[in-house]
Amino acid sequence: MKLLKAAVIFVLVPTLTPAFDPLSVSVVAGSAVMAWHLFSSDSWLRCRFQECCNKNATVNFTALKAQLDNRLFGQHLAKDVVLKAVLGFSNNPSPKKPLILSLHGWAGTGKNFLSQILAEQVHPAGLRSKFVHLFLATLHFPHQDQVKLYKEQLQNWIRGNVSACPSSVFIFDEMDKMHPGVIDAIKPFLDYYEEVDGVSYRKAIFIFLSNAGGDLINKAAFDFWSSGKRREDIQLKDLEPLLSVGVFNNKNSGLWHSSIIDRNLIDYFVPFLPLEQRHVKMCVRAEMTARGYAVDEKIVQAVADEMTYFPKEQKIYSDKGCKTVQAKLDIHEDFVMRDMKARA
Template identity: 55%
Template sequence: MAMPISGFIIATLVALVGVYMGMSIYSNYNCECCDNKRISLDVKGLEEDFKSRLFGQHIASEVILKAVKGSLSTPNPKKPLTMSLHGYSGTGKNFASQLLAQNLYKNGLTSQYYHVFTATLHFPHVQLIDQYQNDLRKWIRGNVTLCPRSMFIFDEMDKMHPGLINAIKPFLDYTNEVDKVDYRKAIFIFLSNTGGDKINELTLSFLMSGKKRESIKLSELEEELSMTVFNNSNSGFWQTTLIQTNLIDHFIPFLPLEFEHVMSCVRAELKSRGVTNESIVATIASSMVYYPKEEKLLSVKGCKTVASKVNLYF
């Protein structure tokens, strides 16, 4: 017997409700919620990653770990955590930021609360600076509204228009709310090559005088870094109110890498490919370029081209 029209409609509605409820439960189960289950710093994990995977950066490892722990453990921080990482390409600035995200968010680098802006990719045209400013403010506001524990990475700061940084200054200040949004639990990280000369110069002088790189202290570099990035017209921070008003919490140097660190990078790359061949590690590391010409103490490109070098052997 055919089902009456009214019965068919009711049955269809029940089925649809069931499907909706099933999808809702599935969605809620798989969603990335902004809570302590999905966002919680694995302190031991980050510490171990810095120790075993971020080579030659004793200052950066210590400062980042302490800064993030302090910010996240404070129920009501006075401002967002704002760090500026400096050093030449291949020293680990991007990698350190990624390790932090992997140990903070349950979804790691795929987390919807982890955002990366690259100057040459996202803000390439100077004539569109006004549009970029508006878009950037809206993007940050929208994402912090979604989750206060959002992280924003600004890469290639030395290629970024200073106006963009001034545009987000209100979000980084000592204030409870900006247009009814609280930004104090967010994390802002700036990556830049600016100051690399000073960092490399100091590191080289330590090594040439027989001292170990581990004896270099943050206090010997931090103030000079802040002055360098403020006065350098190619820094992205040039004459910005961000520095004038002391809104950068930490200027963190990434030191140039030595031969032993490049060897560690080679081992890590080989391991990621399932290869164990200690006999070729030194050979690959030696194929990199080092300076000064005679002493060959420091790697010119850090670990930047290690993967490409390994490709030549496997």
């Protein structure tokens, strides 16, 4: 505020000077413009020093694809669906409704990872951005007897944040643990309305993450494997109808009998397939590279072998996906460091 006061003083002082001084007027005008650039809510100068809202929700498709290719493994369906959905939404100057994605699959398959990558492409600070909001069912909506209060708070929270930034991103994790009815509070914001109480929600992005439907996805993947078909041959049409019906009728899902599904407001039900050992190895290599280690295939194999796999007889899929890769690599870290020192 000191700079703003200085600008105001510059404006007032020349008015007390009896003689007209063009140079003083120029300084005054320049100071006023500078003050506007510093304190206007979306001025380019202010946005250089603090985060500003990306109001148009533009996404760099090439950058998003590169991130998904390099960091998300074994999920050809999720990559394809999200890339197409985001590209269409981002390129549409006047969408009719917010983009709504529902990600399903067992833990460790990459749902959180993908939502973080997507959030980073809309707002570079990702989960640290004041325009990206993460809700955890067990943390933010823990008590069943307070559902009515949660619904009111959720509506107020989303209304306020979208008013501040139309392209806000909302991520709802643990949807399978959310009390039924809570999420229906935001249904008016997801529907085909131009505005709700003077606020447009059409450029916002809503992402639901859930383990619900994971069993259906795993069975479909195993059926493909059993029939000799390639994993990569699984298409969205093979799984999406099963997911939408299964989640709607699942009493252990926050989307149980939800009006959001009933009104067909979810754009895509995105399946995350169970990860095979080759995908776990990709996760290990990526983690080693991220830590600055040279990739040692013996360590990669050792970490992959420590994971547990299902079905019991065939042992094809990791039952925790890549979720425990970091922790298991920690155990081998001493060996990795000693090997790096020896090579050095």
